[in-house]
Amino acid sequence: MKIEKSTALSASSVTEDGKPIAYFNASIGTTGTTNNFNITSPELYEANKVQVRKDKADFDAAVYAVEDANTTA
Template identity: 50%
Template sequence: MLEINKSTTINATFNADNGKQIAYFSASVSGTGNGNNISMTIYDQDLYEANKEAVRDAKTEFDKYVYGVEDEETADKDVVKDKTK
């Protein structure tokens, strides 16, 4: 039996004013809602320490964006279920 699953990958970077990458944010949102993942990788610890508040604010903004995508996926799934009843 063929089982097709849809997933969405989202990523972002947070850079210093000089363009050097401080952090990388990534997320995976599955179409089923199972196995969703959000992560952050710090590339430069010294720059992170110097910009910690801004990086954390960016991570919060990223998380909110991902949650919006999760909500859209759930809404889409509910619409499909309603059509099959």
């Protein structure tokens, strides 16, 4: 049996009044990383794409930080 330890991250990009625009999730394990981005409202995404793209970049940075911590551990 082979057991793999992984770390899961999730986040969402929302409007100022809390409406969901997009979700981000990632699973970081010893054999690789899966990083997903799902737009839940194309209309809200179009109206808020600058913020959503910033949120995505921030999420990716958090994923990279976990990956880097895993490789130095």
